[in-house]
Amino acid sequence: MDKPTEQQPLDSLFRRKLDEASVQPGADVWDRLSSRLTAAQPLPVEKPTRRLGVFWYGSAVVAAAACLWLVFVWTSPERSQVTVATTSGITQTKSSAQKSGEGQQKEQLPLANQQSDRTQLANSNINAKAKQGNSSEQANRTELQNRVRLARAEEKAVETQRVSPSSMGNEVLEKPVVAQLQTQANSQKIAEPVGQPNPIATATSKSQETINETQRTLIVQVPDIHKTRHESVMTSEENNLAHTASVESKETKLSRAFRQIKRIKEGEVFAKVDNARGDDDESGLFDRLVRSGRAKDNTTKQQK
Amino acid sequence: MVRLLPFFQSESQLITALKRGESRAQKLVYDRYSGKMMAVCVRYVANRSDAEEVMIDGFMRAYGRIAQFREEGSFEGWLRRIMVTESLMFLRRTKSWRQEIPIDELTTEPDYAWADTSLEANDLLRLVGQLPEGYRTIFNLYAVEGYSHAEIADELSISEGTSKSQLSRARNWLQANLAKLEREYGQANGTTAVR
Numbered sequence: 001m002d003k004p005t006e007q008q009p010l011d012s013l014f015r016r017k018l019d020e021a022s023v024q025p026g027a028d029v030w031d032r033l034s035s036r037l038t039a040a041q042p043l044p045v046e047k048p049t050r051r052l053g054v055f056w057y058g059s060a061v062v063a064a065a066a067c068l069w070l071v072f073v074w075t076s077p078e079r080s081q082v083t084v085a086t087t088s089g090i091t092q093t094k095s096s097a098q099k100s101g102e103g104q105q106k107e108q109l110p111l112a113n114q115q116s117d118r119t120q121l122a123n124s125n126i127n128a129k130a131k132q133g134n135s136s137e138q139a140n141r142t143e144l145q146n147r148v149r150l151a152r153a154e155e156k157a158v159e160t161q162r163v164s165p166s167s168m169g170n171e172v173l174e175k176p177v178v179a180q181l182q183t184q185a186n187s188q189k190i191a192e193p194v195g196q197p198n199p200i201a202t203a204t205s206k207s208q209e210t211i212n213e214t215q216r217t218l219i220v221q222v223p224d225i226h227k228t229r230h231e232s233v234m235t236s237e238e239n240n241l242a243h244t245a246s247v248e249s250k251e252t253k254l255s256r257a258f259r260q261i262k263r264i265k266e267g268e269v270f271a272k273v274d275n276a277r278g279d280d281d282e283s284g285l286f287d288r289l290v291r292s293g294r295a296k297d298n299t300t301k302q303q304k
Numbered sequence: 305m306v307r308l309l310p311f312f313q314s315e316s317q318l319i320t321a322l323k324r325g326e327s328r329a330q331k332l333v334y335d336r337y338s339g340k341m342m343a344v345c346v347r348y349v350a351n352r353s354d355a356e357e358v359m360i361d362g363f364m365r366a367y368g369r370i371a372q373f374r375e376e377g378s379f380e381g382w383l384r385r386i387m388v389t390e391s392l393m394f395l396r397r398t399k400s401w402r403q404e405i406p407i408d409e410l411t412t413e414p415d416y417a418w419a420d421t422s423l424e425a426n427d428l429l430r431l432v433g434q435l436p437e438g439y440r441t442i443f444n445l446y447a448v449e450g451y452s453h454a455e456i457a458d459e460l461s462i463s464e465g466t467s468k469s470q471l472s473r474a475r476n477w478l479q480a481n482l483a484k485l486e487r488e489y490g491q492a493n494g495t496t497a498v499r
Contacts, residue, residue: 008475009416010416010447010475010478010479010482011446011447011448011475013416013419013420013428014428014432014443014447014448014478015447015448015450016420017420017423017424017425017428018343018347018425018428018429018432018448019448020425021340021343021347021425021426021428021429022339022340022342022343022425023339023342023343023346023426023429024338024339024342025338025339025342025356025359026356029338029356029359029360030331030334030338032360033334033360033363033364034327034330034331036360036364037327037330037364037367040364040368041325
């Protein structure tokens with residue numbers, strides 16, 4: 001602050017006197033001031049910090065809970081089932097069956113259960129889709145066809161695993177049992193006429209008896225699904241038969257080759273068999289050679 | 305006040321307590337400085353109740369902005385400046401300081417030595433309070449607070465020439481009234497003031 005250049009005696013007099021002047025305010029001035037202070041006491045700075053603190057603490061707790069949940073899901077043994085369930089409905093049915101406690105019994109009869117579970121899944125899908133109306137029926141059919149294709153591919157994979165010669169041993173011993181069960185289940189399904197009013201309900205196993213009546217009626221309203229299911233069952237059966245036939249043919253070829261090798265090794269037996277069969281049989285070459293050799297020896301002896 | 309003083313031995317402790325928002329410190333500051341601050345407000349705002357309101361506003365502002373006080377100057381000077389600013393804001397709201405009243409030319413110059421010894425601060429305050437508000441404001445800012453004409457012009461949004469002319473008129477008016485007081489004092493005591 002610049003000092004005034006012009007310092008007059010009047011100014012200095014008033015400055016000197018008024019600097020030290022004191023006027024006592026009224027008695028109620030402090031009360032008015034304190035009331036205004038108390039009115040302004042709730043500081044607007046503290047409330048936002050508390051709210052911010054609560055917000056940050058809350059968000060931290062939510063983030064921590066989300067992280068824990070992710071870690072739990074990532075490390076849990078059911079994670080594979082959950083992730084597969086997003087891609088395939090059949091595996092979801094598998095996992096749900098394992099969760100319900102059927103466990104090892106399901107594993108012992110996987111194909112039969114798969115058939116029943118698959119039908120359950122198809123029924124549930126049909127129930128869900130049928131509610132959406134006739135407009136989405138076409139889309140449902142294509143989706144179901146895709147699922148049936150997936151089911152076929154998975155079934156083929158499972159069967160080739162079980163029938164393949166590489167998996168010799170206990171699994172090979174189980175093969176006929178599995179095939180028998182499957183054929184029993186399939187024979188029941190194949191024997192049913194397509195045009196029956198409630199074919200899926202009769203074709204399914206005991207586990208399907210738990211389906212409520214509303215689901216059954218909805219299933220009957222969509223016969224095309226039944227056809228596709230039936231066709232899928234048929235094709236799976238044909239595939240099974242073709243697999244077994246190919247395996248049998250392979251086995252017969254191998255057995256024939258083994259027999260021929262055995263015959264070559266055991267020449268005497270082979271010759272005896274050939275003698276019994278006669279000279280016209282081309283399979284007795286060894287015998288013929290022996291006999292021609294003996295005949296030549298006899299002729300040379302006779303000439304001598 | 306004596307009861308509260310032991311809690312704050314120094315002014316810095318008092319200011320620290322004010323910064324913490326302690327009501328005890330606020331009361332102590334009010335008790336210590338309210339008289340002087342009221343005198344400042346009365347110099348600018350002649351009406352007493354208005355001056356009290358201005359002082360309350362000044363204290364509220366001081367308590368609210370105590371964190372801005374850097375303790376580089378005196379706390380009393382900082383508080384006084386706040387009171388002056390509040391007073392100017394009040395005058396700006398009322399627009400009364402713009403009034404210009406014609407003052408008669410100075411005829412006789414008063415005896416300043418007599419005024420210094422005989423007149424009290426309250427007498428001078430009363431004299432200043434009788435000044436028209438425009439003159440009073442500029443005289444207070446220039447003569448008592450030490451503002452320059454440029455600062456006064458900036459503060460009151462007037463030209464420096466206006467500030468100078470109004471200061472001159474305020475001085476004339478005060479000198480005339482001091483001379484009048486001197487004459488009245490001499491007549492009352494039966495003597496004439498010595499020049």
